[in-house]
Amino acid sequence: MRVRRLAAWTALPLAVTLGLAACGSGGDGGSGSNGSGAVSIQIAEPQHLVPTNTTETSGSQVISGLFAPLVDYDAQNKPVEVAAESVTSSDNTVWTIKLKDGFTFHNGEKVTSDDYINAWNYGAYAPNGQGASYFFDKIAGYQDLQGEKPKAKTLSGLKKLDDLSFQVTLSAPYTDFKTMLGYNAFYPLPEAAFSAPGVLKDSYEQAPIGQGPFKMKGNWQHDSKIEVERYDAYPLEKPKVKDIEFRIYQQLTAAYADVLADNLDVLPTIPTENLSTAPTDLGDRYQTSPMSSFQFLAFPTFDKDYSNPDVRKAISMAIDRDEITKSIFKNSQQPARSFVSPILPGYRDNTTGDAGQFNPAAAKSLYQAANGPSKITISYNGDGGHKDWVDATCNQLKANLGVDCVGAAEPKFSDLLNKVEKKQPVGLFRMGWVMDYPSMEDYLGPLYSTNGSSNYYGYSNPEFDKLVKEGAAAPSQEEAIKKYQQAEDILAKDMPVIPLRFGQNVFGHSTKVQNVEMDASQRVNLVKIEAAS
Structure with a gap:
């Protein structure tokens, strides 16, 4: 979520994860440590800024401040x-x-339990088409909100107790x-976000109203910046x-040049092209x-060319994961032979077994026996620094x-996702x-999971779904x-x-800022960062 998060960039060290005229513009790096400074942070063009529809890293970075x-x-x-x-x-x-x-929205509305209940109901209601709707499926009544003609518009598992408390009943223990x-x-979400009960204003996403440490300054300036x-x-x-200023870049290399020139304050991902020189270029x-990132290639399992395991x-x-990690990523990432991050309890090394081991002779023999296609296409977002490793x-x-x-290469990560969602021919496609x-x-x-919010490849296995559900309902x-590992x-x-590959945050900043921290979800800590003294 991921989802938070599908990620756009490659040197995530993620997923799922751009910019035009703003690429070369200089940001005000701040005038001191007295709280009056301003900082600029590189992002990609977000897909969305509605919380229940924000499932990639750049959008998540922005709304983590709002x-x-x-x-x-x-x-x-x-x-x-x-x-x-x-x-x-x-x-x-x-x-x-x-x-x-004591929490208030940026328009002055007091935050109450209704604001959570209304937001979650909006996110769960299938006709609203929210990308993160899946995350409400554990709440009782979720299935009644699904389909083209849902039986209900609100989750039966949500109950207001008073203005500052509410009860959530799940359909199974989690x-x-x-x-x-x-x-x-x-x-x-505040009342001001809705034009009618359950109906979000079209304009809300252009200037989201939150209850966080930062508020919008003007509207979202697409493909340029968000302030x-x-x-x-x-x-x-505080x-x-x-x-x-969240500055939207089309190319990471341009953002890297701006950091070196002190025209950009924070670059959350060092481009692969600059990994070998970055330690010298940037020093401390x-x-x-x-970081929790996981880079992988996905198969359109619904395509007959790739339907055979x-x-x-x-x-x-x-x-050869090891060779690419060494030669392209300068060992800033870790070769992945498992499906979950090493930072998590339950991680096991090499769960892919033989399929994760580099064995070209066995690979060719198996490929020919399985009648693999004579041509392979690997689609990727061109704005994410993926060309070298692809x-x-x-x-x-x-x-x-x-x-x-x-x-x-697709121009943007959002373009790639849109094609995949429509099941247009893309061959293999990179995901993070x-x-x-x-x-x-x-x-x-x-x-x-069969109905997973970021299952873009059409994969479905009933036994897998069953085990994930059993794991979620386990008492400890x-x-x-144990269920998740099965x-x-x-x-x-x-x-x-x-x-x-599994990643780590590999980032850099200008001389104008200090206390730059990034979390395991590849987000800059917007409260801790400050202007350099």
């Missing part, structure tokens, strides 16, 4: 309350959420529900800077930190499988994932992990995607 989550996570990835006073349950099925008093509430789909300013009525820790302004396994075996992958497939292979919340379920359910995390074993047999 909204405060119910919970966030500590260094051990345990949930800690932010906008929530408490989140409690005696049976993991009925949960009571009490809100902290041990990680409190953890899940850190995802942006669970942000509230926000400090919200002085925010009741928790930001150290007054203004932030070149930084790394733990043996074809998919053969392609995986023909890719070309290297194609060269390996040509050499090791004896096929023709070409990389096909950044966790929505720290649970194995977040890597399995959204990406591979330990029992849940589900992951099924992925290893079916190989709907090819795990390629």
